[in-house]
Amino acid sequence: SQTIHQWPATLVQPVGSPLSLECTVEGTSNPNLYWYRQAAGRGLQLLFYSVGIGQISSEVPQNLSASRPQDRQFILSSKKLLLSDSGFYLCAWMGTPRTGELFFGEGSRLTVL
């Protein structure tokens, strides 16, 4: 069966420090992958999505970037964190692009101080 994992689960970082969140999917090949962010008490905002290795689409101009170095690996990065980058980051994969069913990882909670 397919599984999706994110790490780290919790992260506290100072302003100006770099960031790397990792997401991996097992049990499937060539999945569509997504990074969402959820600010406290708010809905989910799509940040990036990828339909294949090296293919990244950005939804919102911001301080973050994404990369997909391998088929089942999706990485969210920043060179210098801002206070506004704090939030809950969720990685998701799409079961079948035609049906569009999304499955989420456990999430990574980032606090920037």
Place this chain on the structure above:
Amino acid sequence: GIQVEQSPPDLILQEGANSTLRCNFSDSVNNLQWFHQNPWGQLINLFYIPSGTKQNGRLSATTVATERYSLLYISSSQTTDSGVYFCAVLNTNAGKSTFGDGTTLTVKP
């Protein structure tokens, strides 16, 4: 892009009560999902329901695609039902899902 509106934004129930959550969307969609976000933040898939009606225990969902809405029914609510319920719709032409702002449900014992 597609607009997704969920109502009500907040709902407080006594344990054992029933409730209906609504999701309206502004354009044709190929997929609709309901999720429950538990207190730890995890998003749990409840229903994949582009049209029709599905039931899973005390929960059921109905999507009327032609009228662009979906309903999530929770019967005999329990405190463990508390959390945020999200509706998400997909337009496969765009290749991505759009989420509503969620309904925050609190079930009191």
